[in-house]
Amino acid sequence: MKEFFKYLINGIFKENPVLVLMIGLCSVLAVSTTVENAIGMGLAFSFVMIFSNLFVSSLRPIIPNNIRIPIFIVVIATFTTIVDLIISAYFPELYKALGIFIPLIVVNCIIIGRAEGFAYKHNVVESLADGVGISIGYIWAIVALGLIREFLGSGTVLDKVIIQSFNPAKVFSMPPGAFWGIALLMGILKWVQQKISRR
Amino acid sequence: MRSEETKLIVSSSPHIYEKEDVSYAMKQVVFSLIPAVIVGTYLFGIYSLIIVLISILSAVFWEGISLIIRKKPLYILGDYSAIVTGLLLALTLPPNVPFWIPVVGTAVAIILAKQVFGGLGENFLNPALVGRAFLLSSWPQIMTSWIEPKKGIFWASNVTTATPLAIEKLKLSGYSLPNYWDLLIGNRAGCIGETSVILLLLGGLWLIYKKIVDWRIPFSYILTVFMFSLIVGKDPIFQILSGGLFLGAFFMATDWVTTPLTSQGRVIFGIGAGLFTIVIRFWGSYPEGVTYGILVMNALTPLIDKFIKPRKFGEVKK
Numbered sequence: 001m002k003e004f005f006k007y008l009i010n011g012i013f014k015e016n017p018v019l020v021l022m023i024g025l026c027s028v029l030a031v032s033t034t035v036e037n038a039i040g041m042g043l044a045f046s047f048v049m050i051f052s053n054l055f056v057s058s059l060r061p062i063i064p065n066n067i068r069i070p071i072f073i074v075v076i077a078t079f080t081t082i083v084d085l086i087i088s089a090y091f092p093e094l095y096k097a098l099g100i101f102i103p104l105i106v107v108n109c110i111i112i113g114r115a116e117g118f119a120y121k122h123n124v125v126e127s128l129a130d131g132v133g134i135s136i137g138y139i140w141a142i143v144a145l146g147l148i149r150e151f152l153g154s155g156t157v158l159d160k161v162i163i164q165s166f167n168p169a170k171v172f173s174m175p176p177g178a179f180w181g182i183a184l185l186m187g188i189l190k191w192v193q194q195k196i197s198r199r
Numbered sequence: 200m201r202s203e204e205t206k207l208i209v210s211s212s213p214h215i216y217e218k219e220d221v222s223y224a225m226k227q228v229v230f231s232l233i234p235a236v237i238v239g240t241y242l243f244g245i246y247s248l249i250i251v252l253i254s255i256l257s258a259v260f261w262e263g264i265s266l267i268i269r270k271k272p273l274y275i276l277g278d279y280s281a282i283v284t285g286l287l288l289a290l291t292l293p294p295n296v297p298f299w300i301p302v303v304g305t306a307v308a309i310i311l312a313k314q315v316f317g318g319l320g321e322n323f324l325n326p327a328l329v330g331r332a333f334l335l336s337s338w339p340q341i342m343t344s345w346i347e348p349k350k351g352i353f354w355a356s357n358v359t360t361a362t363p364l365a366i367e368k369l370k371l372s373g374y375s376l377p378n379y380w381d382l383l384i385g386n387r388a389g390c391i392g393e394t395s396v397i398l399l400l401l402g403g404l405w406l407i408y409k410k411i412v413d414w415r416i417p418f419s420y421i422l423t424v425f426m427f428s429l430i431v432g433k434d435p436i437f438q439i440l441s442g443g444l445f446l447g448a449f450f451m452a453t454d455w456v457t458t459p460l461t462s463q464g465r466v467i468f469g470i471g472a473g474l475f476t477i478v479i480r481f482w483g484s485y486p487e488g489v490t491y492g493i494l495v496m497n498a499l500t501p502l503i504d505k506f507i508k509p510r511k512f513g514e515v516k517k
Binding site: 167168170171172174176180187 | 337
């Protein structure tokens with residue numbers, strides 16, 4: 001059980017996929033224009049992440065080593081298709097906003113990276129802990145970025161106006177704002193980690 | 200180099216004392232921009248002078264705050280670079296912007312473009328231009344509302360109009376293009392400090408005479424714009440006299456930190472900035488491309504420095 005929490009915490013800060021490993025940034029930068037999109041993307045990602053880790057680690061004994069990557073892709077593609085169809089059926093507006101980035105979860109390098117680097121070498125419980133941890137790390141990073149960008153770029157949070165007389169800086173809704181925001185988040189995380197490790 | 204211990208450290212040769220340090224150069228830049236500020240005040244009113252002052256003060260303020268956060272000594276403020284950044288940013292603003300625009304612009308310029316990379320000498324983009332690009336893409340309506348020049352001492356002009364480049368590019372009806380003489384002396388709409396080409400040219404020549412800027416960058420920049428307009432079939436004299444070309448070419452593209460180190464590299468820098476400016480002016484969505492032309496070449500400067508290396512003494516060509 002101690003191991004379980006170790007792997008769970010690992011993904012949230014120490015190996016945060018977005019802010020520390022810096023992989024899978026494409027979808028994070030593209031869809032974090034609003035908090036709503038960020039939450040939707042985060043949940044879709046988490047579903048695929050957790051189930052792909054579970055299935056890859058439980059299929060571990062029967063996956064031939066030479067063709068493991070195609071098998072990972074098949075597993076991930078299965079769950080991505082499920083997410084894709086569910087979102088398009090029940091949340092058509094969100095589906096329109098996220099667009100191509102839901103099918104692109106198939107080739108998200110965080111998921112393939114965790115399947116190859118973690119789930120293929122660890123047992124089912126540990127892989128579940130890792131999947132949940134990485135998902136939480138991804139969700140808090142993308143929602144924090146979405147919060148910064150939505151508040152500064154359009155002056156709202158979850159479509160509610162926070163400060164009336166605030167003239168939002170449109171650049172934060174555009175690509176440069178995504179890079180600025182993620183750089184600021186990385187800097188803050190590094191700074192906090194340094195403060196903690198010095199103590 | 201204020202403390203007593205540092206006086207005892209012998210640096211490497213040559214041991215010649217020069218009074219031309221960073222703050223001397225920056226003071227010369229400020230000095231050569233004063234005519235442009237005066238003519239901007241004369242054309243657009245005392246309001247634009249206040250914009251310039253607010254911009255300079257807030258730039259110094261943000262620099263001070265950043266130095267305190269970074270635990271650096273405050274005498275770094277004495278290198279005048281924050282003042283130059285604030286002044287250059289103010290000169291690229293429209294004359295009737297609200298007072299918070301220069302404050303936000305200098306915050307972005309000083310904190311996000313300069314101090315996060317480590318202060319003066321470490322920034323890879325020109326801070327004033329980053330501030331302007333940020334403001335332009337964040338508040339496009341405020342940053343592209345121009346007023347007509349009105350000569351004399353008054354508070355602010357309130358007749359809105361369009362810049363010559365916008366009239367020419369968008370074929371706006373009801374506006375007439377100013378003639379070459381008006382463009383030369385600056386009797387046209389535009390940013391606070393960009394209109395008077397002749398005074399900017401004088402200030403730039405003063406800096407070249409003082410050997411503070413290299414003549415190659417402004418010369419190759421303006422010549423490229425001229426030649427390229429000629430090839431494309433647009434009026435080349437109109438193209439070099441309108442917009443912020445002279446302000447950009449003499450005072451922003453010549454920033455020591457963000458330009459190549461070699462003479463050849465500087466010529467390439469000028470030509471590249473000219474090409475990007477012209478491409479944006481003729482085929483881009485903005486009427487003016489000086490800001491982005493210089494910023495793109497700033498970003499390419501490390502690459503230019505990597506490929507153009509001076510021949511070492513005694514090195515044989517392969």
